[in-house]
Amino acid sequence: MPYEIKDPAGERSAKSAMLRGLRGRCPRCGEGRIFGRYLKVNEECSACGEALYHHRADDAPPYVVITVVGHIVVGLALAMERSLQPDLWIHMMIWAPLTLLLSLLMLQPVKGALIGMQWAFKMHGFDPESPEAQEPPPSLAAS
Numbered sequence: 375m376p377y378e379i380k381d382p383a384g385e386r387s388a389k390s391a392m393l394r395g396l397r398g399r400c401p402r403c404g405e406g407r408i409f410g411r412y413l414k415v416n417e418e419c420s421a422c423g424e425a426l427y428h429h430r431a432d433d434a435p436p437y438v439v440i441t442v443v444g445h446i447v448v449g450l451a452l453a454m455e456r457s458l459q460p461d462l463w464i465h466m467m468i469w470a471p472l473t474l475l476l477s478l479l480m481l482q483p484v485k486g487a488l489i490g491m492q493w494a495f496k497m498h499g500f501d502p503e504s505p506e507a508q509e510p511p512p513s514l515a516a517s
């Protein structure tokens with residue numbers, strides 16, 4: 375058996391779809407990979423064939439990442455400033471690389487979770503009833 379569709383009734387659990395997306399896995403089957411490269415979404419799931427190119431994550435992943443990383447880094451920087459009052463260059467040596475690292479680490483899982491959410495809520499082409507569902511994958515679309 376190459377794969378098993380875990381919700382044969384066609385119900386889409388947002389929680390499981392987002393958790394699967396967080397792990398970079400197909401929101402439908404949880405087996406195939408969403409990403410071919412860092413943030414490049416595969417056109418379809420290699421395990422179940424679900425069309426993944428219908429996602430419209432756009433600017434949402436960086437927006438979420440900026441919000442979360444900003445709260446972490448600003449909170450820690452303020453706490454360090456209040457308790458230790460280090461020189462400004464020490465702040466820069468800690469918080470600039472940490473911001474970059476956290477952002478790069480969080481972008482892919484956050485994008486995966488948002489794609490899972492869009493799939494679960496049948497947004498855009500993920501709704502089989504939507505005209506967007508008929509749109510061809512980018513590799514076949516006229517350029």
Ligand SMILES: [Zn+2]
Nearest residue numbers: 400403419422
């Ligand atoms: Zn799949």
